[in-house]
Amino acid sequence: MKHSIIMAFMGGQKDRFCTYFPHAEPEEKMANIHQVEGIDGVEIVYPFEIQNPTETAKQLSKYGLGVAAVNANIKAGPEQQAGSSSVPQKHIRDDAIRILKEAMDVAAELGADKVTTCPLTDGYDYLMTTNYQEAWLNMVDTFRQAASHRSDVKLFLEYKNQETRAHCYLDNCAKTICMIRDIGLKNLGVTLDIGHSLMAGETPGEAITLCHNSGIEYYIHTNDNNGRWDWDLIPATRNLWDYLEAFVYLKRYNYDGWLTSDMSPIRLDRVDAFDQNLKATQKIIEIVDSMNLDELFGMMQRCETVEILQFLRDHTLK
Numbered sequence: 424m425k426h427s428i429i430m431a432f433m434g435g436q437k438d439r440f441c442t443y444f445p446h447a448e449p450e451e452k453m454a455n456i457h458q459v460e461g462i463d464g465v466e467i468v469y470p471f472e473i474q475n476p477t478e479t480a481k482q483l484s485k486y487g488l489g490v491a492a493v494n495a496n497i498k499a500g501p502e503q504q505a506g507s508s509s510v511p512q513k514h515i516r517d518d519a520i521r522i523l524k525e526a527m528d529v530a531a532e533l534g535a536d537k538v539t540t541c542p543l544t545d546g547y548d549y550l551m552t553t554n555y556q557e558a559w560l561n562m563v564d565t566f567r568q569a570a571s572h573r574s575d576v577k578l579f580l581e582y583k584n585q586e587t588r589a590h591c592y593l594d595n596c597a598k599t600i601c602m603i604r605d606i607g608l609k610n611l612g613v614t615l616d617i618g619h620s621l622m623a624g625e626t627p628g629e630a631i632t633l634c635h636n637s638g639i640e641y642y643i644h645t646n647d648n649n650g651r652w653d654w655d656l657i658p659a660t661r662n663l664w665d666y667l668e669a670f671v672y673l674k675r676y677n678y679d680g681w682l683t684s685d686m687s688p689i690r691l692d693r694v695d696a697f698d699q700n701l702k703a704t705q706k707i708i709e710i711v712d713s714m715n716l717d718e719l720f721g722m723m724q725r726c727e728t729v730e731i732l733q734f735l736r737d738h739t740l741k
Contacts, residue, residue, distance in 0.1 A: 424673075426704070427464040427491035427683045428456050428697055429644075430472055436689055443689040449473070450482045457486040459697045461705070464489035466539070466683050468496050469526040476532045483533070490535035491681035492579065492614075492642065495526035498544045498587070508565035509545040509558040509592060516565050523569035527576040537642060539614045541581035546588030558592060559602075567606045574610050579642050581614035584623045586653060595623045596630040600637050616644035616685055617669060618653055621662060628668040635676045643673070644685035645704055655687035657696065658703045667739065670711045671719070714738050 433452035436443040447455075449472045456462055465488050473479050473493070483490065497507040497519040507519035526538045545562060547553040570578040580602065584594035593599050596613060603611045613634050620627040634641040647661045648654040659666040682704060688696035714734075722731045 424679060424708070425463040425489070425491070425681050426461060426701055427466055427489070427681050428459065428462055429466045429468075429494070429683060429685050430456065431468055431494075432684075432687055432697075433693060436687065438689075441689075444693070449479065450485075453482055453486045453488060455694060456488065456697075458694045459701065461701050462488070462697070464491045464681065466490075466492045466494050467533075468494045469529055469538075470522065471496060471499075473529055476529050480533055490530070490533045491683050492537045492539045493526045493530040493533065493535055495523050495538050495540040497522050497540055497542060503544055506542070506545040506558075508542050508562045510561065511557065516561060520565055520568050523566075523578065524572040527569070527572050527578070530576050531573070535576070537577045537579050537612070539579040539581055539642060541583060541614070542593060543583060543587045543591060545593070546585075546591035548589040559605075562592060563602060563605045566602070566611070567608060570606065570608045570610055577610040577612050577640065579612040579614040579640075581616060581619070581644070582623070583616070583619045583653065596620065596625060596633050600633060600639060603639055604637075612640035612642060614644060615641045616646065617658070617666065618644070618646040618648045618655060618685070621648055621650050621665060622653055624650075626668070627665055628672045631669060631672045631676070631678075635672075640680075641678075642680055643678070643682050645682055645700065646684070646686045655685060657686055657700050658684075659707055660703070664735075666707055667710065667735075670707050671714070671716065674711050675716060675720075710738055 430452045433455045434447040435445055456465060467473060467490060502515050507515055530538050580593060580599050582593040582595055582599045583591050585591060599613050615630055617627045620630045645658045647656040647658050649661055684697060684700045686700045
């Protein structure tokens, strides 16, 4: 598994009340990420961090960084505040399709095999204000048109139950899989953000299994939270056992893709925080690698709960 960082977290950040860190140009962000030992690449946002793909490729090469994914932002434009893939206005949906297609072309030029997008403005705040059927069908059509653009780059859909809308349409793993099945194309996948899974009341290991059993490729974002809001904390600082189980299943299913840090280092030194993010993830991987998974799953088959708990203590609480 390779490790990457979402580049945007090395630039300016803000919440509803405070602004954190100054604006940074893309190359400045790459230079900072390069300081984090063990990082192999970045998730880079289109169009905001890529104005000239040729120049971006040169900068990435300068710092020895690959591209885990191009993140197509279809939620930040003035016309996209009420949605971009689900809305009745065809010209807004068409613009989202244009951005997604352009992002796929840029990904190919940068040597990446995937575009990820998180349609956070596609949802609703008040009941009786949206036609659920029309919104769903619009999203299916939007992502089908985008994914049809080229078969050598996959389009990954990232779900989240809330923010920026009180309720996002793609709010859990199962619904995202339903949408991908409705779209009916092979070059689609799920961006499984472990923090979003926890917020949705899911068990991340089970969500990973849903993707695996559906034959749908998945891409992992790492972070942590308290289950009530997307705090983007350092992994395994609040939900150690969920993280441990998720990585048991990643190993069980031979996941060899990218692990991308979607951790927000506000109030922390960013290089130190991402260093801790990587170390926490690596430690979880080491613990899982020390386990005999055939033994563990054999105990599951025999419903040996007490024996499993002892097994976990022996491998973690030393």
